[in-house]
Amino acid sequence: MWASRDGRNWRIGTAADVDWIAGHTTDGVSITTAIPPVFDAYATTYQADDTTTAAAYERALVDDLISHTARQPWWLAYLDTGAHDVVFPLAPRVSLYWNWPYVLVEAGPEQALGWRTGHMRHGLGSLPDLFFPADRSWLVSALWDDTWTCVGGPDPLIGSLQRNPLANARRVEPDQDALPPGLTRE
Template sequence: MQASRDGRSWRIGTATDVAWIAGHTTAGISVTTAIPPIFDAYATTYQAADVTVDAYENALVEELIAHTPDQPWWLAYLDTGAHDIVFPHAPRVSLYWDWSYVLVEAGPEQALTWRTGHMRHGHGSLPDLFFPAARSWLVSALWDDTWTCVGGPEPLIATLQRNPLATARRVQPDEDALPPGLTRE
């Protein structure tokens, strides 16, 4: 299926496009609740109080771009009924605990510009889940978390850790994903 936006037609994803995630995460408090345990390294990241949402989101996406050959990205927006899902009439895919997402094949520019109003910040644009077509990394923020989980290659995680705007902390797959100083809702 295709949907139109910005004068273009965009491919809407199906369950097949996220089958590598669906059913491959584990319930709990670790990073593998949001990210399948298939990557070399993992981190949590969040917007620090002294960093604007634009600076945080741009820093995260810029690091992802730098570690990804040119290719489409899959962007997924969680349908809470109260937040922007970009394509409200598109079919949904089910992930995690049967949460419905709109999945669209686009890119980093759309990840930073399509959404208006993010459920965790009240503003911001990042999708709730996104990954490149090659599946070399995955970024996922669960509905009730104020942080974001990342799985990917070691160099990506190391770079995120060095970027002060990304506020990234390396975690092990079985470690509590909650960043220091944040609270679980």
């Protein structure tokens, strides 16, 4: 299926495009609740404070991802809560995690940064709730009820995120609680 936006047609994803995620995460509080245990390294990241804008934080995260990814399409997934922008409201949904419905579309980093307005976790920003490149070399996922974002990928990517002060990333082991220090669960 295809959907039109910005004068282009975009491929809408199916369950087959996320079958490597669906059913491969674990229940609990570890990072593998959001990210399947298939990567070399893991981290959590979040907008550190009110002095960093959502746009600057999201741009820093995406720039690090771009610098560690060969040029290719990205899959962008928007959780359908009924109250937040899913970018393609008429598109079919795929189920992930606890059968949460997502709109999945094949696009790229610029669309990840610009398609949605008003993120459900902090009211600002535009990033999808879940996204990954076509080669599945990394995965970024923010679960509905978390105020942070989980990342799984190659060790150099996680190291780069850790060194980037705007990305505010903390390395996490697969069996470690993903909750960043100073944050609370809602």
